[in-house]
Amino acid sequence: QNESTNVLSVKDVTMKFGGLTAVNDLSFDLKSHTIHGLIGPNGCGKSTTINVLTGIYKPQQGQVLIGSENIVGLTTEVIAKKGMVRTFQNLQLFSGLTVLENVMVGLHSSYKSNLLSILLGLNSTKKEERDIKASAYHLLEFVGLEKQAFKKAGSLSYGQGRFLEIARAIATKPKVLLLDEPAAGLNHSEILSMMEMILKIKKIYIAILLVEHHMDMVMNICDEITVLNFGQKIAAGTPTEIQNHPEVMESYLGN
Numbered sequence: 001q002n003e004s005t006n007v008l009s010v011k012d013v014t015m016k017f018g019g020l021t022a023v024n025d026l027s028f029d030l031k032s033h034t035i036h037g038l039i040g041p042n043g044c045g046k047s048t049t050i051n052v053l054t055g056i057y058k059p060q061q062g063q064v065l066i067g068s069e070n071i072v073g074l075t076t077e078v079i080a081k082k083g084m085v086r087t088f089q090n091l092q093l094f095s096g097l098t099v100l101e102n103v104m105v106g107l108h109s110s111y112k113s114n115l116l117s118i119l120l121g122l123n124s125t126k127k128e129e130r131d132i133k134a135s136a137y138h139l140l141e142f143v144g145l146e147k148q149a150f151k152k153a154g155s156l157s158y159g160q161g162r163f164l165e166i167a168r169a170i171a172t173k174p175k176v177l178l179l180d181e182p183a184a185g186l187n188h189s190e191i192l193s194m195m196e197m198i199l200k201i202k203k204i205y206i207a208i209l210l211v212e213h214h215m216d217m218v219m220n221i222c223d224e225i226t227v228l229n230f231g232q233k234i235a236a237g238t239p240t241e242i243q244n245h246p247e248v249m250e251s252y253l254g255n
């Protein structure tokens with residue numbers, strides 16, 4: 001795989017809500033095999049950017065390219081099939097299903113039978129069911145939750161839930177994973193595990209856009225960083241370049 005290929009290109013994207021410009025003429029590239037940080041003060045447009053990329057909002061201006069294809073106007077489901085998936089700033093798990101079943105939800109789209117029929121044991125062949133369970137279990141091992149496989153997702157700690165959410169997101173083997181504040185609400189040791197896991201995800205050739213407030217995490221694991229303020233890009237570069245950027249420090253101190 002070519003190290004400098006752009007898996008995702010954001011070109012001149014503007015997203016307005018009435019009179020408010022949440023994202024203002026934003027452009028950046030996510031290169032394959034990299035972790036790209038998107039940082040900036042609260043309300044600067046980070047989550048809106050993720051919502052635009054995943055088809056939840058349609059921007060008034062600009063293009064979002066996966067490879068060379070513009071995906072603006074496509075639905076979230078179609079964009080996921082093209083290889084871009086996300087996690088949410090707030091957990092979105094099925095608390096009544098088991099941990100394993102939550103990952104199976106993420107896997108079902110790559111199999112013929114739908115999730116409900118698999119959970120009910122209908123229509124799906126025994127082999128298909130076994131394959132899905134085995135893949136789901138393997139993903140739980142990847143994120144370190146295999147011991148929780150048969151517990152209800154609702155019984156997990158908040159931190160464990162965040163890891164489960166990521167297991168589910170990477171189940172479809174996306175090209176691009178968008179993480180919205182994965183460290184929020186985690187304790188120190190969970191943050192270290194989260195950093196390790198994000199680095200492991202990069203190793204399996206999933207490029208990552210990391211929205212995060214936890215600066216130690218961002219500065220330690222990102223290859224490149226884009227900084228937003230009031231919806232506009234105010235700086236971009238390596239972690240070292242960003243840490244030495246006066247305007248960036250000002251926008252954070254002013255927050």
Ligand code: ADP
Nearest residue numbers: 017020022040041042043044045046047048049
């Ligand atoms: P961040 O994730 O960087 O904290 P957001 O992207 O959530 O910021 O929000 C950027 C701005 O857009 C904020 O002023 C927010 O209130 C506004 N905004 C976000 N979503 C909507 C929406 N659906 N309707 C109206 N305003 C919104």
Ligand code: MG
Nearest residue numbers: 046047048089
């Ligand atoms: Mg946000």
